[in-house]
Amino acid sequence: MADTNIYISDLPAEMDEESLKTIFGAYGTVTWGKVFQGKGKPGSSGIVEFASIEEASWVVENVSGNIPEGLSMPVTITFKKAKADKGKGFGKGFGGFGGFGGFGGGKFGGGGRFSPYGCGKGGAKGGSFDAETEGMLDQWVQAKRSRDFATADSLREILRAQGIDPDKVR
Numbered sequence: 001m002a003d004t005n006i007y008i009s010d011l012p013a014e015m016d017e018e019s020l021k022t023i024f025g026a027y028g029t030v031t032w033g034k035v036f037q038g039k040g041k042p043g044s045s046g047i048v049e050f051a052s053i054e055e056a057s058w059v060v061e062n063v064s065g066n067i068p069e070g071l072s073m074p075v076t077i078t079f080k081k082a083k084a085d086k087g088k089g090f091g092k093g094f095g096g097f098g099g100f101g102g103f104g105g106g107k108f109g110g111g112g113r114f115s116p117y118g119c120g121k122g123g124a125k126g127g128s129f130d131a132e133t134e135g136m137l138d139q140w141v142q143a144k145r146s147r148d149f150a151t152a153d154s155l156r157e158i159l160r161a162q163g164i165d166p167d168k169v170r
Contacts, residue, residue: 006049006050007046007078009043010045015044028050059077060077136155140159140166
């Protein structure tokens with residue numbers, strides 16, 4: 001589903017919010033932008049909000065996979081992902097029928113990895129995600145545990161822009 005917010009990955013590590021707004025401002029009216037530094041990865045990602053769905057759609061369709069003016073490498077641009085029906089589990093610690101807390105393997109497990117947030121990666125409530133998303137979810141949990149709320153809030157924004165609510169899947 002089209003939205004005015006786009007998610008941009010494969011940005012250079014030195015990208016800042018002003019540069020992001022300037023580069024993508026060439027393609028439409030940017031109302032908001034945020035850069036997120038890649039933790040443990042080269043490069044960064046960002047979210048840009050355009051004034052209209054038409055502008056955002058044009059950028060996704062025509063700039064994704066190409067090199068925007070002002071950059072030297074191609075970027076990947078998408079709309080936030082549609083939310084899948086994740087169903088309800090038995091709350092944290094049980095993770096639904098598939099994995100009572102993620103103990104062990106087989107019928108009740110998460111493949112040998114314990115997680116208090118469901119069975120293994122993603123938990124039964126959240127399904128499975130790609131490695132980058134799993135890493136961001138893990139970083140979000142760690143930031144919350146260490147009371148680094150600025151980082152946790154930034155990661156929550158990125159994940160929600162992708163259609164993932166970390167409060168519901170972790």
